[in-house]
Amino acid sequence: MFRILVTDDIAKSGIEVLEGVPDVQVDVQTNLSETELLEAIAEADALVVRSQTMVNEAVIAAGKRLKVIGRAGVGVDNIDLEAATKQGVLVINAPDGNTIAAAEHTFAMMISLARHIPAANRDLLGGKWNRKRWVGVELRGKTLAVLGMGRIGTEVAKRAKVFGMQVLGFDPFLTEERANSLGVVKASIDEAVAGADFITVHTPLTKETHHLIGRERLSLVKPTVRIVNCARGGIIDEQALCEALAEERVAGAALDVFESEPLLEDHPLRQFENVILTPHLGASTVEAQENVAIQVAEQVIHVLMDEPFEHAVNLPSLNAQQKAQLAPYLVLAEKLGLFAAHIAQGAPSEMTVTYTGDAAGRDGGYLTRTVLKGLFGFQYSDDINYVNALTFAEEAGLRVKEVRESRGLVYTNEISISFVTENGTHRVGGTLYHESGPRLVELDGYAIDMPIEGNLLFTRHVDKPGMIGHIGTCLGNLRINIAGMQVGRRESGGEAVMLLTVDRALSSDVIAEIAKVDGISMVRAIEL
Numbered sequence: 001m002f003r004i005l006v007t008d009d010i011a012k013s014g015i016e017v018l019e020g021v022p023d024v025q026v027d028v029q030t031n032l033s034e035t036e037l038l039e040a041i042a043e044a045d046a047l048v049v050r051s052q053t054m055v056n057e058a059v060i061a062a063g064k065r066l067k068v069i070g071r072a073g074v075g076v077d078n079i080d081l082e083a084a085t086k087q088g089v090l091v092i093n094a095p096d097g098n099t100i101a102a103a104e105h106t107f108a109m110m111i112s113l114a115r116h117i118p119a120a121n122r123d124l125l126g127g128k129w130n131r132k133r134w135v136g137v138e139l140r141g142k143t144l145a146v147l148g149m150g151r152i153g154t155e156v157a158k159r160a161k162v163f164g165m166q167v168l169g170f171d172p173f174l175t176e177e178r179a180n181s182l183g184v185v186k187a188s189i190d191e192a193v194a195g196a197d198f199i200t201v202h203t204p205l206t207k208e209t210h211h212l213i214g215r216e217r218l219s220l221v222k223p224t225v226r227i228v229n230c231a232r233g234g235i236i237d238e239q240a241l242c243e244a245l246a247e248e249r250v251a252g253a254a255l256d257v258f259e260s261e262p263l264l265e266d267h268p269l270r271q272f273e274n275v276i277l278t279p280h281l282g283a284s285t286v287e288a289q290e291n292v293a294i295q296v297a298e299q300v301i302h303v304l305m306d307e308p309f310e311h312a313v314n315l316p317s318l319n320a321q322q323k324a325q326l327a328p329y330l331v332l333a334e335k336l337g338l339f340a341a342h343i344a345q346g347a348p349s350e351m352t353v354t355y356t357g358d359a360a361g362r363d364g365g366y367l368t369r370t371v372l373k374g375l376f377g378f379q380y381s382d383d384i385n386y387v388n389a390l391t392f393a394e395e396a397g398l399r400v401k402e403v404r405e406s407r408g409l410v411y412t413n414e415i416s417i418s419f420v421t422e423n424g425t426h427r428v429g430g431t432l433y434h435e436s437g438p439r440l441v442e443l444d445g446y447a448i449d450m451p452i453e454g455n456l457l458f459t460r461h462v463d464k465p466g467m468i469g470h471i472g473t474c475l476g477n478l479r480i481n482i483a484g485m486q487v488g489r490r491e492s493g494g495e496a497v498m499l500l501t502v503d504r505a506l507s508s509d510v511i512a513e514i515a516k517v518d519g520i521s522m523v524r525a526i527e528l
């Protein structure tokens with residue numbers, strides 16, 4: 001039974017998706033205090049929120065069973081991503097379900113500003129008929145600066161072009177080619193801000209975008225500029241904006257989002273007639289709410305059911321084809337990580353994972369996460385997953401390097417892991433054979449070829465007559481059947497390795513018995 005806690009108002013259709021799944025219990029509890037939330041989260045496998053619930057470190061820590069946080073919308077700045085990642089909690093969002101709603105709200109704000117619609121409406125309702133007072137400006141022929149040319153910024157830019165505006169686009173990822181195809185002029189942020197009659201922001205709120213429009217940038221703008229924020233409070237410095245409005249250095253502003261929400265009753269922004277305020281309504285359309293609620297509900301279910309999911313925020317994203325290609329390599333990578341964990345004699349401090357040939361394709365970092373999941377999952381706990389494997393490695397003091405080589409010398413694909421512990425260096429390599437699946441092909445510099453599965457016995461020993469016999473007899477005496485065997489050496493009389501597949505798990509007593517055989521320098525039981 002999975003318990004899903006929903007703490008913000010999401011569309012009924014999303015709740016129905018969750019409730020339609022057997023063995024799922026949905027618990028809708030909105031407007032919780034922090035204490036109530038801490039209590040409710042303790043039993044939840046999944047949490048579904050919008051922007052209101054503050055999912056901070058304490059909330060995540062209290063979610064002992066928590067596997068996934070679903071955000072029915074775009075912005076995840078109300079979720080402590082670092083804490084979620086560290087705890088191995090997946091965060092997913094619904095990135096495109098409310099794009100049009102937010103773009104249309106932005107446009108509604110721009111037109112309302114240009115034509116004084118809210119102020120004229122207030123005036124008229126107050127009994128006035130002031131046709132002269134509310135003369136506006138046209139959008140046609142004006143310049144719009146779009147800061148953040150992602151999904152919403154792009155939709156706003158397209159609509160602005162239809163209205164006959166010139167659009168200056170600023171976004172670190174905006175290419176000249178894409179700008180041209182949209183009819184947008186690519187500009188630096190200062191060029192965009194200084195040249196604009198209207199400015200609209202569409203970035204996430206990050207350290208870089210916090211006060212993107214602050215005192216300094218507000219000193220560059222034309223006094224006729226009108227500024228819109230339907231993205232996130234904090235991208236515009238509210239105090240600096242109030243000063244600019246009071247000094248008539250900007251002609252107006254329309255804000256849907258605020259540095260602190262709900263907006264305080266005595267907030268200075270409320271005093272300006274040329275400021276339009278809406279209570280975070282950008283995504284509040286029937287259509288957008290249905291889209292995001294259904295999208296996030298479906299993905300949360302996929303995560304809980306261990307099925308392929310989309311829109312992870314704290315995991316690299318891959319398309320369906322990439323995921324399908326990767327699937328067999330994930331099995332190999334996890335087995336290699338697990339194998340490495342068995343032969344490591346202490347915590348590794350450095351690890352290089354080399355991907356060769358077909359294994360060196362684009363995997364978004366998944367394979368290395370999987371190697372680490374195998375490695376740490378064995379040594380520490382099952383709580384290590386794709387989400388927290390890298391963070392865990394960093395905290396454990398393991399430096400991880402990836403090397404990608406387009407061609408291998410022997411195999412068309414190979415993943416090899418070399419790692420350093422305080423007791424020495426090891427290397428394990430594996431490949432995927434089309435017919436027989438993952439195979440171990442290299443062990444501490446010796447060529448091997450056997451399936452990487454089942455119960456194995458690995459020894460390093462002196463290459464001298466009788467060693468194989470001794471170990472075989474020892475296992476025979478303990479009634480352990482040998483199913484397969486590989487030996488390797490570099491030179492006669494030097495060090496040799498032996499890898500045996502056996503029919504049952506090897507206990508520590510068995511290992512202690514084999515360790516007594518004269519000439520053995522290392523012996524390990526490996527369970528894959």
Ligand SMILES: NC(=O)C1=CN([C@@H]2O[C@H](COP(=O)(O)OP(=O)(O)OC[C@H]3O[C@@H](n4cnc5c(N)ncnc54)[C@H](O)[C@@H]3O)[C@@H](O)[C@H]2O)C=CC1
Nearest residue numbers: 074075102148149150151152171202203204230231282283
């Ligand atoms: N008011 C509301 O109800 C809604 C607000 N939003 C907010 O709108 C914002 C944008 O959403 P989407 O367009 O869907 O996201 P998106 O991820 O598609 O686009 C964001 C864009 O910002 C750009 N960007 C990031 N850092 C930047 C920087 N320092 N300078 C310039 N550009 C930068 C990115 O390159 C990206 O192109 C988000 O903050 C989201 O939370 C979204 C939906 C509704």
Ligand SMILES: O=C(O)C(=O)COP(=O)(O)O
Nearest residue numbers: 050051052073074075283
């Ligand atoms: O999707 C977003 O980023 C939004 O800001 C929408 O927020 P909401 O779901 O309406 O609280």
